Amino acid sequence: MEKGEFAVHSSEVLVEGREPYVIVIPPPNVTAVLHMGHGLNNTIQDVLIRWRRMQGLASLWAPGTDHAGIATQNVVERLLAKEGKTRDDLGREAFVERTWEFVEETGGAILDQLKAMGCTCDWDRTRFTLDPGLSRAVREVFVRLYEKGLIYRGEYIINWCPRCLTALSNEEAEGDEVEGRLYHLRYPLAQGWADAAAEAQAVARAAASTEAEAEGGRAAGVEAIGQLPDGRWYLTVSTTRPETMLGDTAVAVNPADERYKGLIGAEVDLPLTGRRIPIIADDYVDRGFGTGLVKVTPAHDPNDFEMAQRNGIPLLDVMTPGATMGENAPEAFRGMDRFDARKAVVRAFKEEGLFGGDDSHTHTIPRCYRCETVVEPRLSEQWFVKMKPLAEPALQASIDGTVTFVPGRWKKVYEHWMENIRDWCISRQLWWGHRIPVWYCQDCGETIVAREDPDACTACGGAALEQDPDVLDTWFSSWLWPFSIFGWPEDTDDLKAFYPGHVLSTAPEILFFWVARMIMAGYEFLGEAPFKTVYLHATVRDTQGRKMSKSLGNGIDPLEVVDQFGADALRFTVISAAAVGTDIHLDPDDLEASFASGRNFANKVWNAGRFTLMSVGDDPIKPLSEVGKDLELSDRWILSRLSGTADSLTQELEKFRLHDVAEKAYHFFWGELADWYLELVKPRLRDDAAEGSKQAARTTLVTAFDGILRLLHPLIPFVT
Ligand SMILES: [Zn+2]
Ligand SMILES: [Zn+2]
Structure with a gap:
């Protein structure tokens, strides 16, 4: 893919007046490798983005990665352990430097893997949660909430991992x-x-x-x-x-x-x-x-x-x-x-x-969600966000339908959680992440919370300041993602053009970790929700119904599928299987059984295309308006089926019924166009066929084939 191919500029919206359509990617962990969950979720987003782009909207899919505090730190600590060292041997500064090196060397590979799947993100906009701009947003939010009395330090019982030696949120300690x-x-x-x-x-x-x-x-x-x-x-x-x-x-x-x-x-x-x-x-x-x-x-x-x-x-x-x-x-x-x-x-x-x-x-x-150690409730001094005031507008947004959930049953789950929300423990005893912007004066004991690193104590003028050693929970940067990536707190053109966005597609597991908090942050800092629809996709399981996971060894590597069967086969298979509200079952031991049908379909499209191009030859195709009087019953039938299919696909897409889109497009292409119409027109395309009938057949075939290619394009972009 060429650089800048899917770039969207704010002027398209602000100057040219095009309607925007925005999806922000759930930023994968910077050290993550692609798994089938990513394969599914990113196909869904790409289908929506391509479809809206083809409708003429300024369709922006904003990519990026998450620094993933505890996960990344654990990876680097394991590497150090192989050298017989601990993070304390290195010291904080050297450890953070080492982690940056690791991230710069190996990180973000997952974005290249998404490109192999055909994802049409605006790659020039790639962001990282530790970028200077996004870090500035984090500080701004911390200071604003502190000044508002919504961030406090308190003694509290937290979930504590005695192995990772860090606090865990309730959701990280299930x-x-x-x-x-x-x-x-x-x-x-x-x-x-x-x-x-x-x-x-x-x-x-x-x-x-x-x-x-x-x-x-x-x-x-x-x-x-x-x-x-x-x-x-x-x-x-x-x-x-x-x-x-x-x-x-x-x-x-x-x-x-x-x-x-x-x-x-x-x-x-x-x-x-x-x-x-x-x-x-x-x-x-x-x-x-x-x-x-x-x-x-x-x-x-x-x-x-x-x-x-x-x-x-x-x-x-x-x-x-x-x-x-x-x-x-x-x-x-x-x-x-x-x-x-x-x-x-x-x-x-x-x-x-x-x-x-x-x-x-x-x-x-x-148990600790990272290392499975039994969590110990522990008394400690931590930083918290008071969530009740933030939750109120976010709860209301669901009640009054400003934000909707697909499948609809998640609405109740979300609202129940928002009604019973507890304060959010945001400090983590880690080194990798946004360090808490709080300094303690060693002379007079003053606590200073500041947007810029202070040189002197605001109370006594002394210079003996020590910064809080903890970093912020990773989600404290990702909850700002829908607007920090567009330059907030500056009032940028990007922010004006692309906030709020439209759809957020993600795994149900992070509805509370991430989605709910983004909605809260949207209302608190920009006065409106960051998206209108939350699409919670299926869970990918093996044939025994177990969730695919690294530790179970039952995963499927999407890139292996791309190599063996093609990206279109991967995409078509997961979309076809993703009925709203049901899980997807794939067999990690038999990729052929899982993905062959997707590959066969892409091949069928290719072969039908070759046949069509060969049969119609090089002569110009007459427009439909010129062959109207020669259209035969079969021509009228396939054209009417095309238009009916196009209408119903649009309706299904609007309802996020993507598997129905795949099924109906498949049925039209294979069951009607390839099996029937292509067979019916063959005699009319021969050299000795009557001229009027031949031209009508050529025009109809090209129209129908061109039409279904466009309809299929969001699903299987490579072959189409
Ligand atoms: Zn742990
Ligand atoms: Zn002081």
Whole structure:
């Protein structure tokens, strides 16, 4: 492809008055290699872009790549590990330099791979999320939100990967349900509360037996309150992570729970620690879970953290960043890995006669989306964006239909998420990315948030400033993508011409990571949504229904398909298979079965083209208006079918029913034009055929063939 071939200039819109049509590419990770998900999504975008371009619109597809903070840093760290080095050996500056070198050498190859698929991006506009212009947009946004009070620093429970040593967003820390253990631990009640305990036990037993009767006499389960052999009373709490009890600072009950009313304000002697902690009341406690008595570990559980904030309970962090037991843990456990500590704590409870047994228990264990390490909730100082005010207009946009989702079922999912949005933790303990534009004065403690790097403290004038060591979440730059690529915060011609765009096509997995946040940023900084339609494409799976992935080894390399079957075969196959709302199944072990039909179709188009050109010869083709009186029934039929097909293809494209476009174009071409009309006209194209009939046949054949080539072009651009 020649340079500048698909360039679109703002003057086409602003001066010539052409209607724009804009799609911004979901920027792939700069180190990514093409997989079938990209193959599908970029074919979809190219079909839409080519179709609108052929309609005469100023059709702009803006390409680029994402610096992908944690992903890229992990790649470079693995390379260093092969040299026996860590990032700390290099130091921050050298590590970042090394990462830049790596990115400049190998990065962006995926864009060349998109070219091999025939993607008609405006390549001159290629952007990278760490480009100076885009970095400036990031700073501007950080400072604006900070000045507005929407960015704050706070202690918070975050998802933490003890291997990557970084914070993870909720979406980066999802997990699968597993069959685990629920452990029941007995906490002795402090002296002086025996009467209250006895009364609580009586109420609890009465409640339990009523419940047991109601459930047909099923055993009541774990004893919530009881007496130890030495006469002390105990309360039973249940947990899947016994090691965290070393950091308990309270036990909580629901204030409306009749069983424990008399115990609110009492204290327990927390085993293994020598600490005494209070029993508090909080609405969060679910009376139906376990015994209705809940251990509160505010430094290691997000819900407990919030409970502690509400009730003024202290925080006690008993782990290190690497998830070993830290200095606040009792000496016997210090230095132990968290899972070893789990066993050790259970053993110690057994030895002290305080173990109440364990049950199998299905629960979700969140894992780091990069390295699969079990995520540990962790207390730390992080930067956050207050999302509620940003979410309001973005929610409204979906409710009133300003932004629509295809398939429509995603509307509900989106709205539910926007209604329940939580603050966004935007700091990451990484080196690769946009460094947080905050400086701390070492002399007076002032915090400075600035668009330009400051030389001196704004409060005391001192020069001892230290920049916050963290970088911003990768999504903090990609949520600005639809306008940062056009030069925002400057009010550029590009921005005027190409914002807002029209369609955003992406994988459903990043609806919240990316799409929702782009809509929020669009409203906050430009007053309108960045696109009108969000198309969430199918998931590409293997024949067993498993999502294609590198780790499963069941992927298909789109470039291999291009080599073996041609780019048109790849494109036609994925579009044909992509019915709205259903997944695509392809067989990685049998590319022939998956892609042969696409190749055969492209070949059929080629052969029909050769036949047509040969049969009509070199004489000029008369326009339709001159052969009207000689048109035969078959001519009128195929021309009417062409016009009907063109109309219905346009309608299907407008509804994003791309597989119907492929199917109908295929049917017209193969089933009507090639199988019927081409056969019917053969005798009329011979030298000895009657002149009028021959000319009508030539004109009709060329018109029909030219027409279907145009209709097929967005799908299979190479052969057409
Ligand atoms: Zn990790
Ligand atoms: Zn100062």
